Amino acid sequence: MSIKKLFGKIYENVVAEGAGHDGYCVVKTDEKIIFVKYSVPGDVLNIRLISKKNKVFFGEIVSIVSSGRGRIAHFCNHFGICGGCKWQQLEYNEQLYWKNRLVEDAFKRIGKINCNEWQPIIGATENIAYRNKTEYTFSNKRWLLENEINNENIQLNAAGFHVSGRFDKVLDIEKCYLQDDLANKIRLFIKKYGIENKLSFYDIKQNKGFLRNLIIRNTTLGQWMIVVIIGEENEKQILKLLEETEKQFPAITTIIYGINSKTNDTIYDTQLITYKGNGYIEERLEDLIYRIRPKSFFQTNSLQTLKLYQKVREFANLKGNEIVYDLYCGTGSISLFIAKQCAKVCGIESVQQAVDDAKENAKTNYISNSEFIMGDMRYVLNDEFVEKYGKPNIIITDPPRAGMHPEVVKQILKTEPQLIIYVSCNPSTQARDLQILSEKYYILKTCPVDMFPHTNHVENVTLMEKR
Template sequence: MRRKIHKTPERLARVRVDAVAAEGKCIVRTEEGVIFVENPTGGPGVAPGDVVDLRITNTKKQYREAVAERIHEWSTVRTEPFCEHFGTCGGCKWQHIQYSEQLGFKHQQVIDHLTRIGKVELPTFRPIMPAHPTQYYRNKLEFTCAEGRWLTTKEVGTNQPMDQRAVGFHVPGRFDKVLPIRHCYLQPDPSNAIREAIDAYVLQHDMTLYNLKMHTGYLRTLIIRTADTTQQVMVTLQVAQDNPELLNGLMAYLQTLFPQITSLNYILNTKKNDSYQDQEVINWAGKAFIEEQMEELTFRIGPKSFYQTNAQQAYNLYKVAREFAGLTGQEHVYDLYTGTGTIALFVARLAKHVVGVEYVEASVADARVNAEVNGITNTTFVAGDMKAILTDEFFAEHGRPDVVITDPPRAGMDEAVTRQLLKAAPERIVYVSCNTATQARDLAILDEGYTVTGVQPVDMFPHTHHVENVVVLTKR
């Protein structure tokens, strides 16, 4: 039997990092081609301008991948990370880069995608809209409660038995390992206090947490939602076993310790995965929803509802979409991928009628409730597969659109949907995107009948590589 030959990994010494790329990676350009540099778990992170030693981890036809093993010179765009979990936790990967520089990188990413992938004629881009605040901006966090705690190098070195229970976030690339979080800078109070209280209760009462490999244990996830404008708080626990005694003890503990919790719920999930959209949510105390306000509108948000996780910046995003729509009160508007109807209801008072279309039936039900709560009667919400539902017959029944607002998921619009929009020929299309690469792909198709007349990047998620972008297209 032949021995397997292990090649010595290729290394490059003292190369300068040029820029950032998709998914938060960095780029090094060499004579042999582009190298994408990953930030390994536990490392300090790589920033444009750093001079580093690289170890090549993968060689493809058009590029190579690498990790930085040593940093010789620190970039001038760096700043001190504010979170003790930076480098191990999978979130906030750009903490080590100054926020003004983050904005510049994101703005350039939008330009690059729309010009290189879309290849369409573009107007002057508006400057990217910064987020404020840049910490404690999320209104929803989901923590995993697991028997699979991630141990630091120092803890491993002690060889001391450690409690394996943890309430926190998955370590990148490890479905079975959870990093216990001491303080998270993503969600405002009382999020950290609630998580810490759950952690303490678990230890005091020797409660079992879910083992992601063996599929045993009791407590699975902790989901916290907060409302910025009303200060309402929702807590939803996901458990793996029907044990009323365990559940009631934990729920009563939370209710007593945190009277500001206005919605306390649980989900009994006996599946082998933590997805709960197909599971029943049981309201244990308080209301079954919390409320968020935007201008004169009130939105009810349930445990399964989709609502933009940065509510303050979502308001700015929706104002851009409304401005680009250019409504006068006479327009028939279609809101595609409407979710719980937030954009549809936000523009409804300036439109003649709004038709919201969404695949998820539960979201459409939420949208109808929100319309009723706000006394809005000029909206129609329809559930169905977008590419199947947008037919000539559908337009004949609901009216052809004068303006279309579309806010698809990261995969963008199905080509059949894009083609149908070309057939429907609205005067304007407002395209809200969380993935400018797929947005650019769709713009290339819409270029057959439309001209891009406005572009506004919006930073919704500081300290990450994610960027939202709003484009308005005008019929030629």
């Protein structure tokens, strides 16, 4: 039978197994393996085959015959259409169980490596409103729900998130549970103001429209930043909008805006102007204050970041005389967190703005034993670097999802620090790199940390010691 004819085929009473990538479980039939979204391990389901991509089959749930362990009702009205929170149908302790399993499976299956001590995952105490940053898009042609398609009087302007897998479609968000509710109020106000004052909303196909993006950041110190990105220059309109927003929300510490008429949404090359406040907000971790500017990276879950960094420091077991390298240091937040307990810390990072932030944060926290060097890790970390900054006792590495370049892993093996602490947001690439490092290192301890409740993402910290 042709593949097209197979689509729509129903499989009855099949069992979902193993929660994994993007909220899919796997269903094994006699004929094929099918990935089923929003299923829960142990679910007995009737499913429909809907697509095939790169030899992988995908199905959707037609009905649930019986629920798997930990299946609960999702709490968000946008669940299933919005691209976030794909594990809401799974009770939180079950999410933690499966995140632990994801790490263990990656270590065994990909890395084929053993670990002396598996520490239980550090779960989040707050699993709603845990994010300190959300990014919204305005659109003049919002994604229509099934019951809205034939309604000609529907409001098409939207402020929300991209629909899962659709960069060109924006789902209008009424309430998002990821950030404190003030973020909803600010977004809804700006949308309403835009509609009432006939401001145009961004049209992605024509690359025009006044209201384009909104970034909202907050910190546990109660400080709020909004960055309003406008698609078309009109100073009078911009200032009026910001004035009204400021009046409505005195709690916003700093208001920033920028004009972006490019075809992409990135703000890194957009000039940003501060309308109110200092142009930054501050976050506190223990006795350190971090300044966060609109383009600065800061981990998006502040409460769990503290636990993650405490775990890194615990694994480092610093005595005070160590030289530490912090690879892929971002704005130097790990470096600064441990600086007072070691002799010297050297951070390496490829983004100039992040390095500038790191240096500024060192200064404002009176830390004088840190150095931050800008450049691509592959070329910066070499014998001359080690010669110049001193042989490290400990290397902390926190690479992006793709993991470390093989040349970087090679250089770490050559540098031979006593300890390596590997922080990763992708257990698969971490397991790959750890396998290579295990040529000279034992894996002593591993501890996952949940930074992203209701998603399948997990952060993992691993401690290695020289053999």
